[in-house]
Amino acid sequence: MQLSSTVIRSAGWRQAVVAVSLATYFVLALDFCYAGSPGRDSKKTANETYLFPTDASHQINSGFADYRETHFHGGIDISTNGRIGYPVYAAKSGYVYRVSVSPYGYGKMILLRHDDSTFTLYGHLSEFSKKIQKLVETARKKEKKYGVRLRFQSGEIPVRRGEIIARTGATGIGGPHLHFEIHGKNYSYIDPLIYKSVDVTGYRTPRIFNVAVREFNSGLTEVSSVSGRDGECRSNEEFHLNEPFYFIVHAADSYGRENFKRPPKYITLKIDGRDFISLNLTRIATDDYLDINSLVDFELSRGSKTYYILCVNRAIPFSVFTPGAPLSGLVGRNFTNGIHTYEITVKDEDGNEATATGKFVLGLPGSSTRTNGSMAADPAVPLPFSERTISPSPALSVQFPANCFTRNIDVSVHQQSPDSFQIEPAGEPLRKKLKVTWKVNDAGLLLFRKLRYGWSHIPYSNDGKVLTAEVGFRTGEFALLRDNVPPIVDRIRVSRKNPFYRSVAPNEFNRVFVYFRVSDKLSGINTDDILLKVGSKEYLCEYDVDKHAAMCRVDAGLLRRQRRITVVVADNAGNERTVVSKVKFR
Ligand SMILES: [Zn+2]
Numbered sequence: 149m150q151l152s153s154t155v156i157r158s159a160g161w162r163q164a165v166v167a168v169s170l171a172t173y174f175v176l177a178l179d180f181c182y183a184g185s186p187g188r189d190s191k192k193t194a195n196e197t198y199l200f201p202t203d204a205s206h207q208i209n210s211g212f213a214d215y216r217e218t219h220f221h222g223g224i225d226i227s228t229n230g231r232i233g234y235p236v237y238a239a240k241s242g243y244v245y246r247v248s249v250s251p252y253g254y255g256k257m258i259l260l261r262h263d264d265s266t267f268t269l270y271g272h273l274s275e276f277s278k279k280i281q282k283l284v285e286t287a288r289k290k291e292k293k294y295g296v297r298l299r300f301q302s303g304e305i306p307v308r309r310g311e312i313i314a315r316t317g318a319t320g321i322g323g324p325h326l327h328f329e330i331h332g333k334n335y336s337y338i339d340p341l342i343y344k345s346v347d348v349t350g351y352r353t354p355r356i357f358n359v360a361v362r363e364f365n366s367g368l369t370e371v372s373s374v375s376g377r378d379g380e381c382r383s384n385e386e387f388h389l390n391e392p393f394y395f396i397v398h399a400a401d402s403y404g405r406e407n408f409k410r411p412p413k414y415i416t417l418k419i420d421g422r423d424f425i426s427l428n429l430t431r432i433a434t435d436d437y438l439d440i441n442s443l444v445d446f447e448l449s450r451g452s453k454t455y456y457i458l459c460v461n462r463a464i465p466f467s468v469f470t471p472g473a474p475l476s477g478l479v480g481r482n483f484t485n486g487i488h489t490y491e492i493t494v495k496d497e498d499g500n501e502a503t504a505t506g507k508f509v510l511g512l513p514g515s516s517t518r519t520n521g522s523m524a525a526d527p528a529v530p531l532p533f534s535e536r537t538i539s540p541s542p543a544l545s546v547q548f549p550a551n552c553f554t555r556n557i558d559v560s561v562h563q564q565s566p567d568s569f570q571i572e573p574a575g576e577p578l579r580k581k582l583k584v585t586w587k588v589n590d591a592g593l594l595l596f597r598k599l600r601y602g603w604s605h606i607p608y609s610n611d612g613k614v615l616t617a618e619v620g621f622r623t624g625e626f627a628l629l630r631d632n633v634p635p636i637v638d639r640i641r642v643s644r645k646n647p648f649y650r651s652v653a654p655n656e657f658n659r660v661f662v663y664f665r666v667s668d669k670l671s672g673i674n675t676d677d678i679l680l681k682v683g684s685k686e687y688l689c690e691y692d693v694d695k696h697a698a699m700c701r702v703d704a705g706l707l708r709r710q711r712r713i714t715v716v717v718a719d720n721a722g723n724e725r726t727v728v729s730k731v732k733f734r
Pocket residue numbers: 210221223224225327328
């Protein structure tokens with residue numbers, strides 16, 4: 149790996165010469181990688197040659213399909229040792245398809261489209277390659293805002309496998325790391341670790357802690373703890389059941405020394421020696437990306453102990469299961485009274501597996517409700533959450549699309565005052581956005597969602613008569629509020645080095661970092677327009693949501709001549725703050 153990167157980095161006239169022998173270099177590089185990695189005995193079979201996108205490390209901080217509040221983690225987080233500035237390599241040849249810049253989410257992001265129509269995505273970058281950076285700056289000047297989204301056609305920015313497209317960073321949410329995704333032809337999410345060439349250190353055998361069953365109609369649960377050594381273990385008690393039921397398993401996987409808290413990638417359930425249902429979390433269809441909560445049993449799960457439901461949600465087909473039809477996984481009809489055996493196997497990408505076995509007894513002794521071959525209570529027909537609109541007052545209406553929840557719930561909207569409403573039950577994750585329409589007669593009112601730490605601004609359109617907004621994420625409390633207070637800007641400072649993160653990249657341009665903390669109580673900073681003026685030169689600052697600070701790289705020579713700096717920051721309600729400051733710089 150090191151070898152190939154060295155080759156590519158030596159740009160200019162040598163590149164043409166080197167390109168001829170590139171194929172040979174990569175074979176060598178991969179061999180080198182395997183020799184030093186614990187994945188040596190890997191049982192992986194996916195041979196696609198995606199190059200590992202960084203030399204920073206082969207350790208991952210977060211795996212594919214890890215639990216996020218409302219979605220699956222769509223890629224892997226590769227550790228960059230708490231630093232920024234490592235080269236990021238194109239994992240395959242193709243072209244730059246999308247580039248986006250935002251203080252939130254992925255931060256600075258590149259999406260490549262490859263020759264075989266698959267995609268790779270690289271997130272939280274600190275810098276783009278010079279060519280991409282130039283296009284980003286042009287777009288920024290044109291749109292006069294920091295956040296931009298660019299789309300390209302094939303042929304505009306071609307990339308070769310191994311080419312440096314960016315440097316790792318800490319933009320968007322979270323500290324320094326590289327977020328890396330692989331997508332199939334239809335943009336389905338694919339676990340990068342299924343590929344032999346994308347190898348990480350520290351695979352451990354997954355564990356099964358508990359096996360539980362839940363009766364489908366009554367919701368009653370029985371939990372049996374699992375004992376035995378890594379690999380093979382048994383449930384301690386047998387389940388006695390008289391109703392259709394499904395299995396729930398508390399199992400987890402781990403990379404490196406961390407605690408077992410990640411989902412195992414494969415879970416299979418066999419009953420009486422035959423495949424009954426299996427879960428594969430290495431490929432997630434685009435449409436299923438927000439469905440993580442239909443996989444988790446929240447009544448049993450606590451903290452990082454997650455119980456996975458081995459039954460497909462009755463409203464939503466779910467492609468991670470085989471068979472994937474609603475209600476598969478339900479043990480009911482077609483099973484005879486008496487003793488049955490089950491076997492649950494969990495497995496990681498590298499082939500390490502653990503198995504738990506146990507028994508269940510159908511038909512309680514002396515019970516007459518169950519006859520052989522059919523359950524007393526047949527499972528109800530699937531209950532999709534059907535589309536509805538709820539209007540708690542003539543001014544307000546909330547539109548709920550079909551199956552916007554992962555389960556069928558009794559949803560209601562309460563309006564406590566003319567300026568606020570609550571969607572009950574609160575905290576319910578949303579698979580689809582709700583549409584809020586509110587007659588407000590005041591263009592100065594903004595829409596907010598209540599979060600633990602305060603109010604969060606929701607983008608909306610408000611023509612002074614009707615406010616419309618799309619609400620995603622979760623149900624809860626919403627309110628109309630007015631914001632008249634401009635942001636607060638702390639002391640403006642100057643530094644030779646990046647003030648927030650240690651960087652391994654050289655500071656090529658003789659630039660100086662100007663930075664300051666900036667905060668706003670209600671509507672939040674307008675991160676697209678944090679303006680810094682030095683003399684007649686204007687810069688758009690980068691905003692770091694984790695540090696609550698704005699930062700800008702300024703030409704050192706200019707700062708020596710002009711020591712007066714002007715900062716203009718506005719909040720999302722349009723309240724503006726201007727600060728003029730003299731900085732010392734030698
Ligand atoms: Zn990530």
